[in-house]
Amino acid sequence: EAQVTQNPRYLITVTGKKLTVTCSQNMNHEYMSWYRQDPGLGLRQIYYSMNVEVTDKGDVPEGYKVSRKEKRNFPLILESPSPNQTSLYFCASRGRDSELGTEAFFGQGTRLTVV
Amino acid sequence: AQTVTQSQPEMSVQEAETVTLSCTYDTSESDYYLFWYKQPPSRQMILVIRQEAYKQQNATENRFSVNFQKAAKSFSLKISDSQLGDAAMYFCASRDGNQFYFGTGTSLTVIP
Numbered sequence: 524e525a526q527v528t529q530n531p532r533y534l535i536t537v538t539g540k541k542l543t544v545t546c547s548q549n550m551n552h553e554y555m556s557w558y559r560q561d562p563g564l565g566l567r568q569i570y571y572s573m574n575v576e577v578t579d580k581g582d583v584p585e586g587y588k589v590s591r592k593e594k595r596n597f598p599l600i601l602e603s604p605s606p607n608q609t610s611l612y613f614c615a616s617r618g619r620d621s622e623l624g625t626e627a628f629f630g631q632g633t634r635l636t637v638v
Numbered sequence: 639a640q641t642v643t644q645s646q647p648e649m650s651v652q653e654a655e656t657v658t659l660s661c662t663y664d665t666s667e668s669d670y671y672l673f674w675y676k677q678p679p680s681r682q683m684i685l686v687i688r689q690e691a692y693k694q695q696n697a698t699e700n701r702f703s704v705n706f707q708k709a710a711k712s713f714s715l716k717i718s719d720s721q722l723g724d725a726a727m728y729f730c731a732s733r734d735g736n737q738f739y740f741g742t743g744t745s746l747t748v749i750p
Contacts, residue, residue, distance in 0.1 A: 631681065
């Protein structure tokens with residue numbers, strides 16, 4: 524089954540404790556990205572990657588890091604989480620533009636709470 | 639950067655009736671894509687329909703259709719014969735190049 528898999532689904536952590544949210548896709552997609560969803564703000568792009576070792580900042584990159592060492596994986600790293608990073612996070616991927624490849628496929632979401 | 643505006647935070651519709659969700663966007667690009675995503679309580683983001691800007695014909699997917707007005711930068715979603723399972727948050731989104739831009743969402747309630 525074609526899918527984007529995020530882990531964990533839920534995470535509660537304390538301020539300053541480094542954490543990683545994993546994301547993996549099995550569709551051989553070139554493009555992957557991370558979003559955060561906050562009430563009244565919709566989804567905002569954090570980082571995106573066009574291919575292995577190629578990443579770029581989205582609209583809200585502060586406080587986050589990413590890496591793309593393998594095509595299928597795109598982890599999101601919070602080196603020193605703060606309460607304002609409490610949010611719902613989504614990983615997404617998409618293939619090259621074509622009649623079937625224009626949209627993003629999303630993971631199940633990760634609910635992060637930083638106390 | 640693009641901006642996507644959904645001016646209706648909440649909408650409701652009677653079961654079997656038709657409802658239209660509004661969306662406007664702002665882009666200077668000539669080549670872009672538009673999408674409607676549905677987010678039910680499970681939080682999963684599900685693609686409802688997509689529209690390529692270069693296509694003049696409005697996209698349709700079963701009970702879902704769009705009214706794409708390129709000059710007005712408007713992209714509304716019409717849901718016909720509304721069903722209880724249509725109750726969800728709906729996000730309008732645009733993409734140019736590698737970045738997606740999302741609206742703030744419209745919460746749709748379906749009344750039995």
